Amino acid sequence: MFTIARRFGVSLDSLIAINPQIPDPSRIFPGQTICIPETSTPGPCPPNSTVYIVKPGDTMFLIARRFGISLEALVNANPQIPNPNNIKPGQTICVPKGPPAPQCPPGSTRYTVKPGDTMFLIAQRFGISLNALIRANPQVSDPNRIFPGQILCIPPR
Incomplete structure (x- = not known):
């Protein structure tokens, strides 16, 4: 899969993520069908955010919850996604950093x-x-x- 990823200009992680039907990415066979993620590169993520590659089963809601941010903040950070209800494995999104950690008072x-x-x-x-x-x-x-x-x-x- 590494050679295929390089040939199509996509990351190996995104190629593996979009092909959950392949149990062992190091063993693919001639004639086996695999999906290639889109190579359209989104604009750079804004400051104070990180790039995330969508995995099988991910939804915008679950990603927002995993990173401790609101769904609205995640959707707003990704205007390149026309339908937030339809994200695909291998897709790259920007995840804004959550609120800063609180300053705990002395004794806490x-x-x-x-x-x-x-x-x-x-x-x-x-x-x-x-x-x-x-x-x-x-x-x-x-x-x-x-x-x-x-x-x-x-x-x-």
Whole structure:
């Protein structure tokens, strides 16, 4: 697949991503059909954003959630995508960086949200009330929606 990617001017990662039907990319056979991602190069991503290659199963909503940003911010950062409901594996998009990590007051602990965490579980883990955790994190607009990688302040007991 490396040779094919080079021949068509696409990255090996995007070629593999757009061909999930090939279990072992190092073993392809003559006559096997593979998809080649479009080579139209989007404009450079704006400052404070990163390039992301869409993987099979990705949606704009899931990508936004994975990076801890709003769907609206992700869509606005990608005006080259005519229909945000129709993205394809191998497609390149710009992901704006999320809000800056909060500055925790003295005595507080910085905590990085892990997959499966909820505000309730984090409060329990640190032996504080849910309300205290919510008050210590005014940057969290919806306490029911936190994301892996997000930074929270854990107030002292």
